[in-house]
Amino acid sequence: MSHVALQGGLRQIGRAGRRLAAICALGASAWSIAAPWSVQVANPNLFVVKPLPQPGALIAVGTDGVILHSSDAGQRWRQADTGTARPLSAAIAWNNGKSLAVVGQKGTVLRSDDGGKRWTSGVIGDGKRDLKAIARDDARGVLVVAGMNGMLARSADGGRTWRVLDVGTPASFQTLLFDARRRTFVALGDKGAVVRSADGGQRWDSFSLDGAPTMMGALIEPASGAIVVPCLEGVVLRSSDGGGDWNVVWAPTGNAQFLSSIARDEHSGALVVVGQDGIVLRSTDGGAHWQRAKAPTRFYLTRVSAVGGTLIAAGENGTLVRSGDGGVSWSSVIDPVEGQMEDVASAGGGNWLAVGDGGRMLRSADDGRTWQWLRHPVRSYLHAIERDPVSGRLIGVGASMTVVVSEDDGVSWQGVGDLPALDNAYLFALAVDPRGNSMVAVGGNGAILQSTDGGRHWVSRGLFREDNFNDVIFDSARRQFVAVAAQGRVAVSKDGGETWVRQQTRTTADLYAVTVDPRSGAYFAAGKAGAIVRSADAGVTWSVLPPLLKTDLQFVQADPASGALVAVGDEGPILRSTDGGISWRITDRTNTTGLRRVAIDARSGAMIAVGRNGAILRSQDGGASWKSIPSGTTQHLRSVVADARRGALYAVGLGGTVLTSGDGGQKWRPVPSSTETRLKTVALARDGKSMVTVGDRLVRIRMDAQAPVAAR
Structure with missing residues (x-):
């Protein structure tokens, strides 16, 4: 491959090129039908919106395998079940919009033959190179895709099978055109790479431009047929012969x-x-x-x-x-x-x-x-989600003082505006009065917000700007909120979150979690370096218990059946108390994997703990002994919740991991989430068929007949 100089003004760039034989390597393309679970990602990053041939029809694609389709000029949108969580970057339609193809990360290709109602997914080549563009020669019925690290592939059967091409360059192609006047494909990339095919993508000419410009987008000017290309380096290139010779037609003066x-x-x-x-x-x-x-x-x-x-x-x-x-x-x-x-x-x-x-x-x-x-x-990353028991409304809170609300079981979301202005504050936890009178969100820089209308409006109740709150609960028996924070600080509200009183716990350890023992009514908070504090008088006074561990404790759970209390945290050992939290002992020293959350299965009464590297532990005796359960994943699990109505358990974590069990946590299987991002926690919608998990994404999963339901 020869190189030619790029210079300013209108100086012509000499032709350079040689024929490159296309090596026909069939990509392994095992096509699969999208999963039967109904999954909707509410907040993907949308990269492309594109009109389709039918009047008023549009398609939009983005991260998390999201494909949206509208047939009414964008007034309403339907999200397709694509069966992939890969980011998607380009789309094309033909056959009057009946046939569509979408490409994306790691060789992902999706195709539809019914106008986008159903999709099949496949992978081109070794699945390591991202695809960035797709074009079609309508006369020949040929599709070509282009992507990273020299990726070009060709399909002559509407995208069902693909042949990977070797065009002799490691350049990454961002743009692909079909020049209908010359009946040629032209791919443009970084490092000054230009490749062109005049035979439907079977053989390609290669051109390389000195100065190695990165070509970003292109247009074929209809009057002259010239290809015009803006570049990342601030220059504009133009070719009047379909990509063989190039001129610099704009060069910046000063900083590009x-x-x-x-x-x-x-x-x-x-x-x-x-x-x-x-x-x-x-x-x-x-x-x-x-x-x-x-x-x-x-x-x-x-x-x-x-x-x-x-x-x-x-x-x-x-x-x-x-x-x-x-x-x-x-x-x-x-x-x-x-x-x-x-x-x-x-x-x-x-x-x-x-x-x-x-x-x-x-x-x-x-x-x-x-x-x-x-x-x-x-x-923003969402740290917590709860359901208002009266209205059924779902409320999520998170970073940058974010509050979002859904009125329709997580199908659509609305951000809450006019929130109190608190510098550098975030919201980390959320608690709801089951009678629906009030809810409270707490977080960093003293953030305490109260809502009395089901989460639609919020007011600031924070008086302790130096406190970073980590957790909050509602004590239904005493009808009060209790929040815990760094430096051993605790705040209590007896009037639905309107006013708060700070209480002294006699420790300076950061407190990460708080719970109430349903039998004794005592409060327990756990945190840094094995700290556990206890209050037997509704949070007025607190006693510090001798730490048994030097590792941080992340969660405390009460078992209503046995009356036992369990605390879990980093590096694995599990603490248990059978006397209302007055004394504690280590029940499991064999587990060395950090644990984050504990839930109790509604049907079997089993305690389920989840944590790092896909760890799931199960106890049938109130936490006295534990058994490790295979999870099928090595992703960190952040939360586990019990669905009493369906008798199921759900665990979520990093990498878009969602797991479910219908037998009290003895066996687990994955649930598609259509995302590979971090998920932190999950809430059950009022319809009894949907759950919403939050973190980097808001994901609604509708549980159909495939979802596990415990035997009655």
Whole structure:
């Protein structure tokens, strides 16, 4: 492969290329039907929104294997069961939208032959290289995909089988075009790599440009047929012969600004390129010459799209800017909001859709002049979720003072605005009064929030700014909230969370968990370096118990059947008390794996402890003895809950792990979660058929006939 110099101005770049034989290596593509569980990820990062051939039809794809489909110009969306948790990056449709293909991470390919209702999944090649782009030669019926580390593959049967191609370059391809005028595929990547095929992707010419530009997006200018490419290095390249010879048609003066996307205004014919610091470049002669337009924003613009005489550009801080005069002048159409807007597309008839991180989705019905939220983003890690027993509403709380609410069993979510402004605060735990009178969320920097309307509105009740609260419970017998914090601090509220009194525990150890013994009514809090404190007078006074361990304790659980108390934590040993917490002893020294949570199976009464490296321990005698249970995973498990209605147990953890047991925790099997991110805890919805697990993602799993139910 020969190299040619890239220089400024309009100097032509000499042709370089040689024929490369395509080595026909069939990728191992074992296709699988999506799992029968109904799984919905509410807050994926959406990377692409794309119009489909049918009027008003759209597809959006993103992380967690998410594919969304709309048939009414984006007013309503349906999430497909894809059977994969891999991030998806590009989509294509043909056969009037009946046939679709989507590509993504680690060679993932999804295809549908019924307009996106059902999908089959497969992997191209060794499953190690991410796919970034897909294109189709309609006349030949050939699909080509391109991706990282020189990945190119070809399918001649609608994506059912694939042949991996060797084009002689390790470059990563970000962009793939089909040039209908010349009937050629052109793939563009980093390191100045350009490859081209004129025979339906069977053989490829390879070109390499000195200076190794990284080509980001491309456009075929319809009048001249020229390929115009913005580059990460701030230059614009143009080829008038389908990718063989290239000219530098824009080179920055001074500091280069990354260029990321290109579009063509249909009314004026102007080409527009956008990029870093809100830069906008404009050409009125098919990309041969460029001028810099006034930047409409200081934020990075990552994508620009054009339909008719309207241009919309999207970018960081939720930016959306609009031009109605071919890119000469621009105006901001929404207020900046934290996060990333990734893509924007038209559904026709003046309807536009914009998507981004955290599941954000906005819609415009007036050609981009005004926008309405369809989905507010949930970008923060959620630490806790509870269900309001009166309304059935689900409430999640987490980092950056985030509170989200669902009225429909986790199908859709709304962020709660107008929360109290607390510097650097976060919410770590949530407790609910079972009668529905009040709920309390606590967290760092003294955060104590109270809601008296089922989580829709919150007020700050925190008076202790130096306290970092780790847990909170509601004592139904005394009808009071108890919260524990770092430095051995405890706060108690006897009026539904409106006012709080700090109590002294006589320890400076950080306290991580608190519980109430249903028999004695005593409170127990556990924490750092084996600390356990006890209160027998509703939290007024506390006694410090002699520590038996030097490792941190993470959770305390009372067993109503035996009256025993169990404490678990880092490095595995389990503590147990049979006298109301006055004295404790180590019951299991053999386990050395850290444990995080304990639950009690509603049917069998068994105690189940979960923790690091997929550890599951089971006790049938109130915690006196424990048996290790195979979990089938090495991912850390963060939480376990019991479903009394169905007689089932659910454990969640890292890597999108969700496990379930229908026999009191003796056997476990995985549940698809459609995510590979961190999950921390889970709540059961009021419909009795759905659960919602939270962490990096909000995931709703509807439990159908496949879900385990204990025998009655």
